[in-house]
Amino acid sequence: MSPPEESLEKGVAREAWITRMGFIFAVWGSMTGLGNVWNWPYRVSSLGGGPFVIIYVIMLALVGIPVVLTEFVLGSTTRRGFPGALKRINKNGEFLGWFCLCNAAVLTAFYCVIIGWAVIYAGYAAVPGLVLDGPMGPALFTDQPFFFVNLLFSPLLLVGLVIVWIIIFVIDYFGTRGIERAVMLFFPILWIIIIGMAIWAFMLPGASAGLNFYLNPDPTQFLNTEMWSTAVSLSFFKLSAGMGILTAYASYLPRKGELTNSAITTSLLDTTFAFTAGLAIFPIAAFAGLLLAPPGASTVAFAFIAWPGVMIFPGGNILGVIFFIMMVFLGITSAVSLVEAIVTAVIDKFGWPRSRTVIVVVLLIFGMGLPFVNWIEAPGLAGATDVTWGLFLLDVVDYYVEFYGLVIVGLFLMLIMGWVYGGGKIVDDANESGDFKLPGWYKWFIKIVAPIGIIIALSFIVLNNFILGTASVGAGFNPGIYGAGTGYEFIIPGLWIVILVVAAFILWRLKGVD
């Protein structure tokens, strides 16, 4: 093994991780985001708890980890961002690359809106007695859900969003060094907070009801097709897979560095973090009386309603500040990773200087987030009151990005890599360094098992959404969320897919220097 500096010299003028741990930290920072306190408990609860955790781990092994490893191999062998890397595998692959980044950019756009909520929450928690006025009347941050509703109707949303983007800009401006430093600093803090929260939650009255809901496997639930499809899409979301991020980060490795080890370590760390977050969140939700809310309890219920709602004891506001700052840290390191994935792709293709690229990409995604801070009330959504256009759009678009966008990208990625590049070559590349060697038959995981898992998940999603109409996950589909039959559930995705395809096509066709 030669020292990293030596291989760096041979490299093109490309960013590089200072240490291999830096790579692992950065990937973990990307994977472990708001999803732990937002999507993870939300999916578990809208599916009725029970065996979801077990199903998730099964799908993690069958689909999630093979996809992560494939993205790593793609990045470290081509040393390019996602579109440029896929172009080297097949000339039309670049289109998939841009489609993926456009979809993920939409994800980042609304994701940062949610981080912005957490910023405002942290601010209000920090100043006891500060009230937020709005349609629900003046509310403290512990007066839930009134505070939350007021916030949705408040221009403060924009303030939160701007603060988030300033932080992201500063971190990403410094490239891998900024990311590496930020995550190394946050890593221990985040683990301490989440473990502390879980311990505290155990002692709450009603904790066992929450834990029962979370962990008690009801065997009939294994037959619920939505459990399986949601496990696959959630694993993509949680693992930053199908977003081009892992490829970009692996392209900064000075050499093929223990890819298998890294894929397994980061995926398991992320899953453990989510699992721990669940141990904290379900008892708290039970305590706040929010458990077993009708299926499809709002996406935001746990983090933004249950948690602040129980912070009413003396000193609770301090816990509030800690929790929301944790959310901001969690979110920022994920959002930064996608900004970085796009920045890399643009630099690779157009040869722009880094500073200009970061400014353009940040402004673009910030702008794409503006519809999601729209605080005008959305009338006529049956079954829902107090909904703003911003929240409604966010919920619907989120569903499409996660359940269709990421999964479709993942499927094509696996087909191209498994069959055009070669599943066997992926295994060889992964085995080139590190002491954890994959067996030869693992290539069938990449060529067959993972794609079939994704196809089955996609079929279940389509079946439940459009054919049986039985989806309990997904705004616009579950009548319990915004009322069914508003038509928006078709108009919004229709627009979404057209915009993505056109944008990806243009980016693909533009002349570049690469």
Ligand code: TRP
């Ligand atoms: N894994 C993150 C989570 O659990 C989500 C995520 C990953 C993400 N990469 C991202 C969000 C890029 C926005 C942008 O929350």
